[in-house]
Amino acid sequence: MKEKEYLWWQKGIIYQVYPRSFMDSDGDGIGDLNGIISKLDYLKDLGIKGVWISPIFPSPMADFGYDVSDYTGIHTMFGTMQDFDLLTKEIHNRNMKLILDLVPNHSSNEHQWFRESRRSKDDPKRDWYIWKDPAPDGGPPNNWLSVFGGSAWEYDEQTGQYYYHAFLKEQPDLNWRNPEVQQAIFDAMRFWLKKGVDGFRVDVMWHMIKDEKLRDNPPNPDYNEKMNSYSRHISAYSTDQDEVHDIVRKMRKVVDEFDDRLLIGEIYLPISKLVRYYGEDNQGAHLPFNFQLLELPWEAKKIEAAINDYEGALPDEGWPNWVLGNHDKSRIATRVGKEQARIAAMLLLTLRGTPTIYYGDELGMEDVNIPENKIMDPQALNEPGVGKSRDPERTPMQWDDTRNAGFTTGEPWLPLMENYQELNVKEQWEKKGSMLHFQRRLINLRNGEPALHIGDHIPVYTENNLLSYMRKYKDRKYLMVLNLSDSQENFKPDFNWRGKVRIATQPEMEGEELGGELQVKGNLGLVIELD
Numbered sequence: 001m002k003e004k005e006y007l008w009w010q011k012g013i014i015y016q017v018y019p020r021s022f023m024d025s026d027g028d029g030i031g032d033l034n035g036i037i038s039k040l041d042y043l044k045d046l047g048i049k050g051v052w053i054s055p056i057f058p059s060p061m062a063d064f065g066y067d068v069s070d071y072t073g074i075h076t077m078f079g080t081m082q083d084f085d086l087l088t089k090e091i092h093n094r095n096m097k098l099i100l101d102l103v104p105n106h107s108s109n110e111h112q113w114f115r116e117s118r119r120s121k122d123d124p125k126r127d128w129y130i131w132k133d134p135a136p137d138g139g140p141p142n143n144w145l146s147v148f149g150g151s152a153w154e155y156d157e158q159t160g161q162y163y164y165h166a167f168l169k170e171q172p173d174l175n176w177r178n179p180e181v182q183q184a185i186f187d188a189m190r191f192w193l194k195k196g197v198d199g200f201r202v203d204v205m206w207h208m209i210k211d212e213k214l215r216d217n218p219p220n221p222d223y224n225e226k227m228n229s230y231s232r233h234i235s236a237y238s239t240d241q242d243e244v245h246d247i248v249r250k251m252r253k254v255v256d257e258f259d260d261r262l263l264i265g266e267i268y269l270p271i272s273k274l275v276r277y278y279g280e281d282n283q284g285a286h287l288p289f290n291f292q293l294l295e296l297p298w299e300a301k302k303i304e305a306a307i308n309d310y311e312g313a314l315p316d317e318g319w320p321n322w323v324l325g326n327h328d329k330s331r332i333a334t335r336v337g338k339e340q341a342r343i344a345a346m347l348l349l350t351l352r353g354t355p356t357i358y359y360g361d362e363l364g365m366e367d368v369n370i371p372e373n374k375i376m377d378p379q380a381l382n383e384p385g386v387g388k389s390r391d392p393e394r395t396p397m398q399w400d401d402t403r404n405a406g407f408t409t410g411e412p413w414l415p416l417m418e419n420y421q422e423l424n425v426k427e428q429w430e431k432k433g434s435m436l437h438f439q440r441r442l443i444n445l446r447n448g449e450p451a452l453h454i455g456d457h458i459p460v461y462t463e464n465n466l467l468s469y470m471r472k473y474k475d476r477k478y479l480m481v482l483n484l485s486d487s488q489e490n491f492k493p494d495f496n497w498r499g500k501v502r503i504a505t506q507p508e509m510e511g512e513e514l515g516g517e518l519q520v521k522g523n524l525g526l527v528i529e530l531d
């Protein structure tokens with residue numbers, strides 16, 4: 001029998017670069033493409049395969065690039081098209097892959113398409129966006145709310161209609177029921193694919209099609225005042241409509257016109273709905289992002305259940321993936337604490353499925369406290385008090401102990417974490433026991449060990465706050481034992497085992513031969529190679 005072949009995005013690790021904050025080459029305090037190029041050796045040496053870069057396209061930056069005003073250009077702040085071509089080439093020279101962010105659900109209100117669309121009711125581009133007459137009382141056409149607060153409908157004086165925006169009013173939603181819109185975005189995808197881009201991460205994929213009748217969303221019975229206003233409703237009619245799967249399939253077809261490319265979907269949905277995005281016969285997204293580790297409480301039993309539910313729900317041939325952090329959520333080291341952040345990294349890098357690492361998490365970067373008068377994120381500014389600011393997890397990458405952690409020679413667009421003198425790449429790279437050193441070793445082990453990057457997942461039953469599982473490929477077998485609490489736990493599996501500790505959060509245990517029953521100290525995580 002022929003050996004099954006695994007693809008780069010199945011075997012390899014993805015790393016998210018938030019370009020404004022990764023590396024600034026020109027001293028304007030904002031990261032840029034030449035900055036990223038200068039750090040590609042770092043990513044290569046770290047063991048990364050796919051580099052996903054959040055939006056770098058022309059944009060008024062109302063939502064820091066998630067409001068695109070030209071789908072086939074480069075924002076001058078980030079560089080030029082030449083810089084982009086060089087970036088692609090340098091990534092490929094290092095045998096890595098480049099993944100771009102595609103934001104098809106909405107454009108900027110300054111996009112030429114929207115300028116034309118808003119001109120008049122019979123403009124040829126009118127139907128490229130979602131326009132509706134006011135309700136009989138003059139108010140918005142239905143009760144849909146914006147994720148960033150307030151009604152999702154904005155009244156436009158000029159033509160006396162409302163347009164729909166799931167996010168900011170500066171981010172009008174495109175009408176994906178219109179075939180011209182589909183073609184326009186598919187052509188933009190082809191533009192980048194022809195340039196050699198290896199894939200896309202598609203922004204808010206589950207938002208792309210809305211109920212044709214625009215029915216009101218039902219109230220959320222679990223809503224309370226501490227939540228943002230969007231949580232008042234269940235977005236039953238404004239997101240995750242059946243027809244979205246036709247769009248995803250079409251996007252996949254575009255990607256499949258080229259060899260070996262990748263389609264990732266950003267989707268916040270429960271597992272049963274999420275896995276539908278793999279598409280019938282896996283003709284949808286290759287990787288519908290699995291955000292469970294971002295959302296679940298840090299409890300072994302809950303995480304274990306989620307892993308098993310996910311494994312059970314995956315379609316045949318559907319490839320799993322796990323995400324521990326991104327530019328929209330508090331950093332893992334802040335959510336679970338420094339000690340458990342190591343357990344979390346061990347989990348991410350030993351679970352079955354493609355891992356995505358958020359820049360800086362490999363160092364153990366934490367959320368940075370941003371003074372109220374310095375908040376930049378519209379999500380927070382729009383709904384003071386309840387809208388979560390995403391600035392704290394978007395602060396500059398910490399490269400060394402010089403001014404501004406070596407990120408910029410100018411004034412950084414967001415303040416840096418005070419501890420950057422110790423917590424930086426240069427300091428930690430070779431330092432045994434540091435978070436970066438620890439993660440480098442985990443990545444190295446994963447990349448070199450088929451059991452860890454393509455092996456089967458085998459659950460192991462444990463009690464209390466322990467999480468355990470095995471990974472197996474042919475005769476190679478690993479056992480993971482992770483203590484998700486800070487108190488001692490007893491590991492007593494119902495099978496016999498013996499093996500050698502390859503990586504431990506307490507390095508003095510590495511190399512030890514273990515077997516049978518174990519007393520697992522608080523915050524201890526073990527990656528054990530079984531005999």
Ligand code: NOJ
Pocket residue numbers: 063066067103167203204266327328
């Ligand atoms: C999801 C992105 O990750 C987030 O940063 C952005 O604000 C919204 N989509 C709107 O594009």
Ligand code: MG
Pocket residue numbers: 024025026027028029030031032077
């Ligand atoms: Mg710059």
